Amino acid sequence: MEIIQLLRELSQASGVSGYEDQVRDVARKAFAPYCDSLRTDALGNLIAFKKGAPVGGAPSRSIMLAAHMDEIGLMVTGLEEGFIRFTRVGGVDIRTILGQEVIVHGKRPLLGIVGSRPPHVLGPGEDEKPVPLENLFIDVGLSAEQVKTLVQVGDLITLRRDFLELAEGYVSGKAFDDRVGVASLALTMEALSSVRHEWDVFVVATSQEEVGLRGAITSAYGVAPDIAIAVDVGFGMQQGVSETEAIAMDGGPAIAKGPNVHPLMHERLVALAKDNELPHQVEILPGPSGTDAWAIQVAREGIPTALLSIPLRYMHTSVETVCTRDIQRTARLMTLFISTLSEDFAIRLGL
Amino acid sequence: MLLKELSEARGVSGNEAAVRDAILSAVRGYIDEHRVDALGNLICLRKARRQAQPGSPRKVMVAAHMDEIGFVITGINSDGTLRFGKVGGIDDRILLSKQVLVGQEAVPGVIGYRPIHLIPKAERERVADVSKLAIDIGATSKSGAEKLVKPGDYVTFRTTFEILDEGGLRTVKGKAFDDRAGCAVLIELLKEEYAFDLYATFTAQEEAGLRGARVAAYAVNPEIAFVLEGTVCDDLPKKKDLSPVTEVGKGPVITLMDRSFIADRRLVKLLVDTAQQLGIPYQFKRGAVGGTDAGAIHLTREGIPSAAVSVPVRYIHAPVSLLSLVDLDYTVRLMCEALHTLERGLES
Numbered sequence: 001m002e003i004i005q006l007l008r009e010l011s012q013a014s015g016v017s018g019y020e021d022q023v024r025d026v027a028r029k030a031f032a033p034y035c036d037s038l039r040t041d042a043l044g045n046l047i048a049f050k051k052g053a054p055v056g057g058a059p060s061r062s063i064m065l066a067a068h069m070d071e072i073g074l075m076v077t078g079l080e081e082g083f084i085r086f087t088r089v090g091g092v093d094i095r096t097i098l099g100q101e102v103i104v105h106g107k108r109p110l111l112g113i114v115g116s117r118p119p120h121v122l123g124p125g126e127d128e129k130p131v132p133l134e135n136l137f138i139d140v141g142l143s144a145e146q147v148k149t150l151v152q153v154g155d156l157i158t159l160r161r162d163f164l165e166l167a168e169g170y171v172s173g174k175a176f177d178d179r180v181g182v183a184s185l186a187l188t189m190e191a192l193s194s195v196r197h198e199w200d201v202f203v204v205a206t207s208q209e210e211v212g213l214r215g216a217i218t219s220a221y222g223v224a225p226d227i228a229i230a231v232d233v234g235f236g237m238q239q240g241v242s243e244t245e246a247i248a249m250d251g252g253p254a255i256a257k258g259p260n261v262h263p264l265m266h267e268r269l270v271a272l273a274k275d276n277e278l279p280h281q282v283e284i285l286p287g288p289s290g291t292d293a294w295a296i297q298v299a300r301e302g303i304p305t306a307l308l309s310i311p312l313r314y315m316h317t318s319v320e321t322v323c324t325r326d327i328q329r330t331a332r333l334m335t336l337f338i339s340t341l342s343e344d345f346a347i348r349l350g351l
Numbered sequence: 352m353l354l355k356e357l358s359e360a361r362g363v364s365g366n367e368a369a370v371r372d373a374i375l376s377a378v379r380g381y382i383d384e385h386r387v388d389a390l391g392n393l394i395c396l397r398k399a400r401r402q403a404q405p406g407s408p409r410k411v412m413v414a415a416h417m418d419e420i421g422f423v424i425t426g427i428n429s430d431g432t433l434r435f436g437k438v439g440g441i442d443d444r445i446l447l448s449k450q451v452l453v454g455q456e457a458v459p460g461v462i463g464y465r466p467i468h469l470i471p472k473a474e475r476e477r478v479a480d481v482s483k484l485a486i487d488i489g490a491t492s493k494s495g496a497e498k499l500v501k502p503g504d505y506v507t508f509r510t511t512f513e514i515l516d517e518g519g520l521r522t523v524k525g526k527a528f529d530d531r532a533g534c535a536v537l538i539e540l541l542k543e544e545y546a547f548d549l550y551a552t553f554t555a556q557e558e559a560g561l562r563g564a565r566v567a568a569y570a571v572n573p574e575i576a577f578v579l580e581g582t583v584c585d586d587l588p589k590k591k592d593l594s595p596v597t598e599v600g601k602g603p604v605i606t607l608m609d610r611s612f613i614a615d616r617r618l619v620k621l622l623v624d625t626a627q628q629l630g631i632p633y634q635f636k637r638g639a640v641g642g643t644d645a646g647a648i649h650l651t652r653e654g655i656p657s658a659a660v661s662v663p664v665r666y667i668h669a670p671v672s673l674l675s676l677v678d679l680d681y682t683v684r685l686m687c688e689a690l691h692t693l694e695r696g697l698e699s
Contacts, residue, residue: 080588082671093467095479098450099669101524111515113524116669119440120641121585121596130478137587139665141515141522141673143600162509164450164459166489167499172450172461239432240465240483250491290468313487314463318485321461321487 001190003145003183003324006030008163010179014103016089016156020044020242023069023175027182027205034189035203044207045219052200058343061351062200064225064303065188065334066216066292067181067232068209071174072316074138074157082144083137084112086157090210095130096317098176099162106151111160112140161318169250169324176320178209180310180327181231187331192338199226199341206292216292220299226351227265227304229294229337231330234283234309236322239348247311250323252279252307253330254309260297261305262287264349269306272336280330283309285287304349308333353377354535354679355512358525361452363421363438363505364559367391370417374534374553381541381550391555392567393417400544407696412550412573412655413540413686414564414644415533415580416557419526420668422506424453424486427497431490433460435506439558443481443670451486454504460488508670520600521676528674529667530557532682535580536662539683546694557644559612564644568651575618575656575693577686578645581674582595582606582636582661594637599675602632603682604661608639611646617697619656625689631681634662656697660686 005086010275015023020074024046028038035048046069054060072090074097079085084104088094104110115137121125138157163173183189185203192201202223209232220228234254237246245256255269273280285307288294293307308330313321356377362370369391375385384396403409422440427433432452447464462484467475486506490496512525525531534553541551550571555563567592568576582604586595597604605622606614649657662682665673 033578080643083588091467093447093464093470093475095444095475097462098447099666100446100448101671111513111524113666113671113673115585115587116442116445116666117585118583118641118667118669119442120583120636120668122369122442127444130476135587135589139587139673141520141524143519146519148518162450164461166459166461168488168489168491168495170487170489172459172487172489223385235466236470238463238465238487239428239430239485240480241469245469304466314448314461315466315468317464319448319450319461319463321463321489 001187003327004165006183006186011163011173011175014158015070017070017121017208018156019156020070020207024205026332027069028209030186031189031203034193041218041222042217043215046205046313047223048203048255050189050201052198053196054198059348061199061342062202062225063338064220064223064228065185065202066184066204066206066228066230066296068178068292069182069205070207070210070217072210073159076151076153076155076157078153079147079151080151082147083139086138091316093316094133098131100318102138103158103160104138104151105156108150110140110150112138115139133137159318169326170321172319172321176312176322177233179313180233184231184330187328188334191331191335195335195339197339199338201338207291213292213295216295220296220303224300225303226346228296229306229308229334230291230296231308231316232291233312235315236311236313238313247281247283247309249311250325251281251311253328253333254283254311256283256285256289256307256309258285260293261306262284265304265306266332269333269337275334276336278333293328353414353538354531357511357531357534358527360420361507363507364418364556366505367417367555374538377538378541388566388570390563390566392563393553394567394571395543395551397549397551401545401546403642404695407694408547408574410548410573412568412571412576413537414554414576414578414648415537416530416554416644417534418556418558420558424500424502424504425623426502427493428485429493431492431496432487433487433496433500434486440668444478446481446484447479450509450672452502452509453486453488453506458488458499459509459650460486462486483698510671522671523675523676524671526670529581529666532664532674532679533582533660536579536588536679536682536686540686543687545690554644561642561644561647564649565647565655568648568655571603572652573655576648578648578657578659580643580659580661580674581667583641583667584663584665595633596640597636600667600678601634601664602678603685604634604636604663606636606659608656609636609641610639611642612649612657614658617655618656621692622658622660622685622689625692626685629684629688631684
């Protein structure tokens with residue numbers, strides 16, 4: 001699987017929370033060659049299944065891998081003189097969208113611009129405050145009549161940003177949170193197709209994470225796995241962020257530790273990374289992880305869960321940046337983990 | 352489309368070579384002479400093709416600036432990110448979450464920002480501290496970055512030219528329409544025949560303070576000058592007691608006055624009369640904001656009667672601007688006809 005092409009397609013696809021159709025098609029195309037079956041549930045989760053090869057007599061066991069495919073975005077709230085008013089879906093810092101290109105998903109996709117007033121016309125001190133949401137408009141370059149026939153209140157808007165290959169294996173684009181996690185799932189499935197694994201594997205591209213981990217709630221219930229690993233992005237070290245609140249870029253997956261993570265799962269992931277000389281780091285999460293792992297852990301009777309974070313800079317902007325090696329290492333760690341799962345581990349977990 | 356090529360050419364003030372090259376290849380077949388002066392102005396001469404009438408001007412200069420706002424790399428941080436300074440008037444608030452291209456080799460980079468999750472709510476209601484912003488090209492060390500870029504490299508926004516509306520207003524979006532729109536109009540004007548020498552002057556360093564126009568006007572020493580611009584719109588919905596400066600779709604903009612000059616009244620009348628004769632829409636620039644090369648040109652030597660005509664452009668000095676090709680085509684027609692009328696002399 002060509003990782004750059006996969007990331008490009010995942011990043012460019014539209015999929016605001018609750019409207020993940022386009023990105024789900026990309027994920028389906030990536031998962032399909034390596035799984036035995038695929039389904040989509042009522043909330044829009046894409047669930048791929050890959051059968052394991054249990055040794056004689058052992059009960060059938062399963063692991064669920066989850067990464068969310070939805071992205072933050074905007075929604076139309078009104079039309080004014082041919083310009084579009086909007087609100088936020090998910091955690092968008094509106095200071096980062098001035099002068100941003102967007103796609104308005106009206107009757108047909110419309111390319112638009114979040115307009116900015118030129119410095120020439122600003123009054124004294126006017127640039128010392130952020131532009132409030134009520135003064136922001138999207139301009140699609142059409143007449144008021146055209147806009148009225150093509151756009152209505154409630155239409156979704158996605159940020160538009162070309163995928164960029166940067167230096168030293170870094171890439172940048174929109175919605176890397178958490179499409180890079182989805183990419184790591186696809187890479188894991190591909191790797192598992194040439195490795196023997198005893199346990200069944202459910203690979204889930206979840207929906208609606210950004211609005212409250214909702215896809216993870218229903219998919220974990222539906223899949224009912226024995227154990228689970230969620231993959232999301234973590235705050236990568238960047239300018240303006242202190243070392244105490246960030247993980248290292250190009251440092252491999254951050255293996256979370258804290259109440260959201262089963263200690264034995266954490267221990268095993270760290271041991272495998274060490275034994276295989278795989279770059280990795282440990283991230284301490286004292287409270288809610290804010291990821292799908294938080295919902296999965298308490299599905300049904302409770303599920304031993306682990307969380308891997310791919311280091312990412314500039315989270316929730318349109319220029320999220322990752323090191324591709326970290327995505328590959330995350331997939332490698334999950335592949336090692338799954339290929340070495342046996343009934344012994346289930347017994348140790350008390351399953 | 353020529354405007355696409357002009358818009359995507361990268362030419363921050365002081366580094367206009369790529370724009371100059373694009374213009375030169377477009378006009379080569381229409382000009383008799385050209386030269387590039389000490390500041391990088393491209394001065395093209397299209398000689399008179401007809402006998403001039405007595406009392407009519409022999410030498411007319413029409414100027415449009417090639418340069419655009421942007422950045423210059425001021426240093427490289429130990430983590431491989433790049434510090435930068437602004438060239439020209441840029442509102443700091445538009446810098447967050449943008450793509451840029453660095454240096455002659457157009458190395459791609461991004462200006463990121465801190466994750467919203469790590470910013471306390473009260474801080475989100477203040478303007479972002481831009482002093483900590485840096486350009487990220489993927490380099491992870493100072494030496495890694497130095498292989499790709501160096502301090503002094505110019506930086507432009509990375510924005511592609513695209514059509515928004517095929518019909519109707521024929522709107523397009525791209526970067527640097529201020530003033531590649533003017534350059535595009537001026538290139539069209541060179542295809543006509545006039546009874547005076549036309550000095551089509553593509554100026555450098557307008558955004559740095561009208562610096563190219565000043566020396567070009569001195570050297571050309573025309574009797575009359577026009578400046579072609581892509582000017583401020585500011586026509587987003589707002590409180591009703593504030594009128595827009597100009598509006599997209601309302602035709603060429605004629606300046607009466609801005610921060611840099613007061614237009615020659617005879618030339619304003621010529622432009623208005625011409626628009627009315629042709630039956631094409633026109634608008635005056637409302638609010639004396641901004642300045643153009645006319646500010647430098649009209650003060651050259653003993654003074655040169657000057658006027659400015661602009662294509663209205665939304666969101667200038669930002670990564671993405673928008674204009675209507677209908678407005679642009681009307682601007683070409685208006686200027687073309689006004690220049691022909693000028694061949695009969697200027698009414699006083």
